[in-house]
Amino acid sequence: MVKKANLRIALILTTATLSLFACGGSSSSSSNSSTITYPLVSVGNPGNESDPATDFGSVAYPYQIGKYDVTIGQYTVFLNAVAKTDNYELYNPNMATDLNSAGITRSGSPGNYVYSVMINSGSSANRPITYVTWLDAARFANWMANGQPTGEQNSTTTENGAYNLNGAMDGNAVVKNTINPNTGSAPSYYIPSYNEWYKAAFYSSQKNNGVGGYYMYATESDTAPGNTIGSAPNQANYFLSTLFSVTQSPDYLYAAQNYLTDVGAFSGSPSYYGTFDQDGNVYQWNDLDGTPVPYRGLAGGYWFSASSTLQPLTYNTNAINATDNGTGFRLAAPAPTN
Numbered sequence: 001m002v003k004k005a006n007l008r009i010a011l012i013l014t015t016a017t018l019s020l021f022a023c024g025g026s027s028s029s030s031s032n033s034s035t036i037t038y039p040l041v042s043v044g045n046p047g048n049e050s051d052p053a054t055d056f057g058s059v060a061y062p063y064q065i066g067k068y069d070v071t072i073g074q075y076t077v078f079l080n081a082v083a084k085t086d087n088y089e090l091y092n093p094n095m096a097t098d099l100n101s102a103g104i105t106r107s108g109s110p111g112n113y114v115y116s117v118m119i120n121s122g123s124s125a126n127r128p129i130t131y132v133t134w135l136d137a138a139r140f141a142n143w144m145a146n147g148q149p150t151g152e153q154n155s156t157t158t159e160n161g162a163y164n165l166n167g168a169m170d171g172n173a174v175v176k177n178t179i180n181p182n183t184g185s186a187p188s189y190y191i192p193s194y195n196e197w198y199k200a201a202f203y204s205s206q207k208n209n210g211v212g213g214y215y216m217y218a219t220e221s222d223t224a225p226g227n228t229i230g231s232a233p234n235q236a237n238y239f240l241s242t243l244f245s246v247t248q249s250p251d252y253l254y255a256a257q258n259y260l261t262d263v264g265a266f267s268g269s270p271s272y273y274g275t276f277d278q279d280g281n282v283y284q285w286n287d288l289d290g291t292p293v294p295y296r297g298l299a300g301g302y303w304f305s306a307s308s309t310l311q312p313l314t315y316n317t318n319a320i321n322a323t324d325n326g327t328g329f330r331l332a333a334p335a336p337t338n
Contacts, residue, residue, distance in 0.1 A: 034077050034080065034081070035077070035148045036073075036074045036077050036078075036148065038066060038070070038074065038144065038189075038331065039066070039067040039068065040064040040065065040066060040067060040333055041064065041065060041066075041067045041200075041273050041274040041275055042062065042063075042064055042273070042335065042336075043059070043062065043063050043064065043065055043196070043199060043200050043273050044062050044205075045203070045205045045212070046059065046060055046061050046062050047059075047060050048199065048203060048205070048212055049212065050195075051198070051202065051203075051214040051312060053214070053312070053313065054198075054312055054313065056194060056195055056198045056312070056315075057195055057198040057199045057202060057203055057214060057312075058195060058199070059195050059196055059199050061335070062335035063196060063332055063333065063334060063335050064332060064333040064334070064335060064336070065192055065196060065197070065200045065273070065275060065330065065331075065332045065333070066275070066330035066331050066332070067264075067274060067275055067276060068128075068263035068264055068275075068276055068277065068330065069128035069129070069263050069277055069281065069282060069284060069328045069329065069330045070128065070129050070137075070140065070328060070329055070330060070331065071125065071126050071127060071128060071129060071263055072095075072103065072104060072117060072124045072125055072126075072127050072128070072129050073117055073124075073125030073126060074129070075104065075129040075132070075140070076104050076115050076116065076117050076125075077148075078090070078140055078143055078148075079091055079104065079106075079113075079115040080114065080115050081143070081148065081149070081150045081151075081157075082143060082149075082150070082151065082152070082153050082157050082158055083113060083115070083153070084110075084111055084112060084113050084152075085110050085111050085113070085152065085153070086110070086113060086153070087152075087153050087167075088135070088139065088153050088158065088159075088167065088169065089169070090136055090139060090153075090158075091104070091106055091113075091115065092131040092132070092323060093106075094131045094323075094325065095129075095130070095131050096118065098130075098131070098325050099120055099255060099256055099257065099258060100254075100257065100258065100259050100260075100325050101127075101130040101131070101258070101259065101260055101282075101325040101326075102118050102120045102124065102258070103117075103118040103120055103124050104116065104117060104118060104124075105118055120258050121246075121257065121258035122258075124258070124260075126262040126263055127258075127260040127261065127262055127263070128260060128263055128277070128281055128282045128328040129328050129329075130260070130282055130323075130324070130325050130326065130327060130328050131323045131324065131325060131327075132285075132323060132327065132328060132329060133320060133321045133322060133323045134173060134191070134285050134296040134318075134320040134321075134322075135165065135168065135169065135320055135321060136323075137191055137285045137329040138162065138163040138165060138173075138174075138191060139153070139158040139159070139165065140158075140329075140331075141161070141162045141163065141187070141189050141190050141191055141331055142157070142158050142159065142160060142161030142162050142163060142165070143157055143158055143161070144188070144189035144331065145161040145162045145180050145182075145183070145187040145188050145189045145190070146161045146180070146182050146183070147183075155181075155182075156182055160177075160180075160181055160182065161177070161180050161181075161182055161183075161187060162176055162177055162180065162187035162189060162190040162191075163175075163176060163177060163190075164177060164181075169321060170294075170319075170320070170321045171294060171320075172292040172293055172294050172320075173287070173292060173293060173294070173295070173296050173320045174292060175290055175291070175292055176190050176191075176287065176290055186334055187334075188333055188334065189331045189332070189333050190287070190331065190332055190333070191285055191286065191287045191296075191329065191331065191332065192286055192287060192330070192331070192332035193286060193287045193288065193289060193290060193332075194286045194287070194288050194289065194297045194299070194315065195289075196286075196332050197278070197284065197286040197297075197299055197332075198299070198312060200271060200273050200275050200278065201218035201271055201275065201278040201279070201299070201300070201312070202214045202215050202216075202217075202218060202271070202312050203215075203272065203273075204220065204272035205272075206272070207272075214312065215272075216311050216312070217234070217236075217279055217310055217311065218236075218271045218275070218278035218279040218300065218310070219233070219234045219235070219236060219266075219269040219270070219271070219279060220234075220269075220270065220271055220272050221233075221234040224240075224307040224310075225238070225240075225269065225279065225280070225307070225310070226240065227239075227240040227243065227244075227245035227280070228245070228248070229245065229246070229261055229265050229266065230265075230266070230267070230268070231267045231268040232266075232268050232269075233268045233269055234268075234269055235266040235268065235269045236266060236269060236277070236279045236280030236281070236301075236310065237259075237260070237261045237265075237266070237277070237280040237281040237302075237303050238279070238280040238301050238302070238303060238304075238305055238306065238307065238309070238310060239303070239304050239305060239306060240307070244259055244303065244304075245259075245261065245280070245303065246258065246259050246260070246261060246303070247259075252304075259303040259304065260281060260282070260303060261277075261281055261303075263276060263277055263281070264276040264277070266280075275330075277300075278299075278300050279300055279301055279310040280300065280301050280302065280303065280305075280310060281300075281302065281303060281328075282300075282302050282303070282326055282327055282328035283298040283299065283300050283301065283302050283316070283326055283327045283328070284298065284299060284300050284327075284328055284329050284330055285297070285298060285327065285328075285329040286298070286299055288317070294319060294320060295317040295318060295319050295320060296317065296318070296320055297315060297316065297317055298315075298316040298317065298318055298327060299315055299316065302326035302327070303326065304326060305326070
């Protein structure tokens with residue numbers, strides 16, 4: 001029986017490989033001089049059976065999904081490309097002040113904002129972005145689908161592409177576009193459906209002696225992971241018994257400790273398809289079944305959650321404009337055509 005519940009992550013109210021220079025901006029869309037690379041893995045075995053325990057995970061077609069969560073460094077490049085003014089609040093001030101998950105700083109004034117990666121217990125660049133709403137993730141997907149342009153937040157940068165947001169800040173999530181009006185083809189990046197996210201996390205065509213099946217954890221394991229950073233198998237960033245992963249201590253440092261790990265830091269713990277951190281670190285937005293409702297899905301657990309939140313037996317939803325220090329996202333993409 002699948003438990004359907006609204007996610008209630010505690011809000012914390014306190015306080016490399018990318019080139020992170022400020023991007024130039026203009027009043028019209030243009031090519032972005034600082035771009036990001038977003039690694040994808042292929043998810044094959046189309047037409048797989050759904051998980052008998054939950055009835056999720058069946059996907060009829062091949063596709064790709066992010067090998068890692070979108071990082072703070074990647075999101076900083078995005079902000080510098082399109083948020084010189086930031087009409088749609090892509091930047092959340094908690095990205096700088098909540099040191100449990102910061103961050104990104106913003107300087108300047110509207111029209112001339114500049115965003116920078118913070119040093120917070122080391123560089124934050126390769127940790128997952130947090131304090132992002134589903135709408136923020138959809139705007140990032142639009143920007144990626146439109147070729148990472150530089151310019152105002154409009155229909156050619158953030159407001160259309162994979163999703164026709166048209167300035168939306170609340171209400172129902174919109175249905176993914178079949179065709180990106182800016183390119184005339186299917187969106188090249190989008191937020192994964194729950195089935196796409198679930199299959200990439202838990203399915204293996206080799207399980208059950210090659211019959212195929214689902215693991216209990218996105219580390220290709222039916223045993224709860226450890227939480228030690230490094231190359232050991234079956235590890236994840238979550239609260240194991242009484243220990244935080246980053247500090248290996250039971251003491252919660254409310255105002256002065258980063259608890260995020262770099263994406264892929266548990267290098268010996270991929271899913272069957274080669275994704276990392278689908279369990280732990282941060283919850284990830286998904287698009288559920290794509291219908292236009294005022295909430296979207298969250299899955300995978302986070303740095304302050306127990307092992308039960310990492311399993312496929314519980315999924316969560318939240319309002320499309322909700323955000324906190326334990327929620328990020330990864331993108332999906334169509335299968336390559338060649």
